[in-house]
Amino acid sequence: MRLFIDHIKESIDYTLSDKTGIIIVSSLVSIACFINKNSLSDPILKVINVFLLIVVGYGSYVSWYALKGRDEHPRFKNNMKRLVWEGFKKSVIVFIYSGFLYALIRLAKLSYADGNLIFTVCFVILFILLYLCLIAGLLNRYLHNGKFIEAFHLREIINLIKIFDTRYFIKVIIAVIISQAFAASVVIPFSKGLTLLDIIYSIATFFLAPFLYISSKRLIALNVYDLLEKQD
Template identity: 55%
Template sequence: MRLFVGNIGNAVKYALSDRKGIIIISALMAITSIATANQHLNAFWRMLAVTLLIVMGYGSYVSWYTLNGSDEHPKINNLKKLIWEGFKKSAITFIYSIPLTFFVHMAKVNMNSNIILSLIGIILFVLTYLCFIIGLLNRYLHKGKFIEAFSLPEIINLARLFDIKSFIRVISAVIISQVFAITVVVGFSNGFDLIELVKSISTFFLAPFFYIAAKRFVGLNVRELFNNTPI
C-alpha cells in the first residue's frame, strides 16, 4: 500500500516536471475538442481531429518509458512517431472493442430470458478486457510491436505473473488511467457564464495533467510487479 501511494506521488511529480508537455497537450486537446464537437466546421477543421492521435501516442510513450525503467518524457516534437503510436493504439483498441461490444450486448439481451448466457457474456467480456490490458503491456515489452497486443500465449504467460494483490493494484491503476483518458477531449462551454468559463479553463489544464500522471502511474505499478517477479 505504501508503494502504491508512493507511486501516486511519483506520477504527480513526473507530470509537473513537464510543464511544456502539459501546455502543448492541453492545446492539442482543445483543437481536438473543437474539431470533433462542432459538426458544422469545414473539412479542414475536422481533419484536425488527428491531433487526438498525438495525445494518445504521447500517453502510450509515458507508460512505455516508465515500464522500461526510464524517467524520460516523450519528445513532443517527433510528431510522426507520436501519430504512428497513437494510430496503433487506436487500431488495437478498435479491434478489441468489437468482441467487447458483442459480449456486452450478449449479456444485456439474455439478462432476463437466459441468465446462463448472460453470465457467459459477462465472463467473456471480463476475460477479453483483461487480454486487452495485458496485450497493451505485452507490446510495450516488445518494442511496441502491434501484433504483440494479440499474442494470446504471451498474454497468458504475462497474466500468470500477477498475484491477487498485484492484480488489484495494476487493474486499479489502469482503470484510473482510462477514466482520465476519457476526459482527454476537453468540453468548452458555448456561453459566457463565469462558472462555465472557469470550469473550461480548469479542465484545459487539469485534464492533460491527470492524463499524463495516470499513464505514469500505470507504468510504475507494472514495473514494480516486474521488479519483484522477473519475466
C-alpha cells in the same frame, strides 16, 4: 500500500517536471475537443483525429519509458510522426478489442432481456476477461518494442496476467480507470454555456484531464515494472 503511494507521488512529480509537455498536451486536447464539438463527420473520425493521435502516442511513450525504467519524457520536437504513428497503432488495437467488447455486452443485455441469466453471466465473464486481455495486450506490446501484433499474442498476454496478484491488479485497474476517464473527457466537448460550472469544467478539461492522463500512464507502468522486477 506504501509503495503504491510512493508511485503516485513519483508519477505526479514526473508529470509536473515537464510543464511544457502538460501545456502542449492540454492544447492538443482542447483542439481535439473543439473538433469533436464542431465536426459533422462520422463519429469514429471525430474521435480519431491527428491531434488526439499525438496525445495517445505521447501517453504510450510515457508508459513505454517507465516500463524500461527510464525517467525521460517523450519529445514533441522532431518527433511528431512517431507520436502520430504510435497513437494510430494503439487506437486501432483499442478499436479492434472494443468491437468484440461491445458485441459481448450487447449479447449480455439481450440475454438478460430474454431472461437467460446463465448466458448473461457467461457473456459478462467473457467481457471482463477480454477487457483484461486488452490491458495486458497493450502492456505486452510495450514490453516488445511496441510491435503491433504483440497486443494480440494470447499466450504471452495470459502469462502476463498470471503474474498479477490481487494487490497489483487493483492498483493497475485504478490507474487504468483514471486514464480512461481522461479519454471520456476528450470525447465529451467543452461546455457551450458561460456559467461558473461551465467555466470550471472547461478549465479542468484543459489542465486537470491531461495531468491525470500523463500521471496515470506513468503510474500503470511503474506498478507493472515493479511487479516484473520481482519476477526476476
